[in-house]
Amino acid sequence: METITDTIELNSPLARLCQNRISGEEVVGLLQKYGIISQLQRELVVDTAIESIELTAEEIFGGYKAFYQQHQINSDEDRANWLECNHLTLPQFEHFVVRTLKLDRFKRETFASKVDSYFLQRKSQLDRASYYVLGVKSFHLAQELFLQVQDGEVDFLELIKQYSKGQADETNGLKGPHELSVPHPILADRLRSLKQGQLSLPLQIANWFIIVRLEKYFPAQLDEKMRMRSIDELYESWIQTRLNQSIKAFEI
Incomplete structure (x- = not known):
């Protein structure tokens, strides 16, 4: 063989x-x-940032406990099997756990105090909406269809089926809910101005004339999940800046 x-x-x-x-x-x-050299550069920036962090015995114990629970490691044999599957030695594994704990501490200590203001800056992009949208190529047709729906002559969802030309999926044209950073900025601005169930006047996006009806609006909340996401985003912005600075400083 x-x-x-x-x-x-x-x-x-x-x-x-x-x-x-x-x-x-x-x-x-x-x-x-x-x-993959950029990944190595990134990890070296991280090492510099966390080198002075000292962990308590309780923090290290808690880190191992959380890792074992996450990966269902309940014995030395389980750990040995996990190490073998991930091609790690025990010292490498211990270094990984401690390094992850230090990085988590660094993120919290550096960026947690900035989350509130960062969230307020980003909130308009983080709000979510679900909506129905109809697009046609003619402004006059869009205007006519809008008036027909407003006057109760036709059903908006039936118009979507009619003008989708077979492209409507099992949601019958319902989009989202997704964050308002996803749709075109013109459409996102219009969605922010609508009330639930309200139909918009036709708006032009590129070569299309769009009519949209807001189904539901979901304002972003600064809960624990959003706090952790914000910390990660602030950290990512920070590390990209540090990488760029380091590369420029040591360019030959």
Whole structure:
């Protein structure tokens, strides 16, 4: 039976890497070639940010406990199997858990105080809406259809079926609910101005004339889930800025 070593040249980059015979210069070249050097740069920025953080014994114990519960590790055998499946040694695993705890602490301590103002800035994009939308190519047709619906001559949902030309799905043209960062900005602004069940005047988006009816509006709430999301978004913005600064500072 053919083994993996039979298909790998003994002096290939993979063979030299597995045997720790590869040069640092070649490793950097491979990272660049496969587009993963940016991930290494990112992790090095993280290491610098969290190097001074000291964890308590209780924090470390809680981190292991939460990890074991999440991955259903209930014994040394379970842990050994998990390590084998993930190609990790025990020291590597311990480093991963502690590093994750330090990063979580860094995020909270650095960005938690900024969440309220960040949420207020983003709220108009985080609100969600569900709505029905009808699009036609003619402004005069859109105007006529709007007036017909307003006067009760036709049903809006029937018009959507008629003008969708077979493209309406099992939701019968209902969109969302999704955040208002998803639809076109013109449509999103119109949805914010409507009341539940209200039909909009026709509006133009590119070559289409759109009539929309708001089904339901869901204002974003700053609950715990949103707080954690906001912290992650602030952290992501921060790390991208630091990466860009580091790359420019050390460019040759």
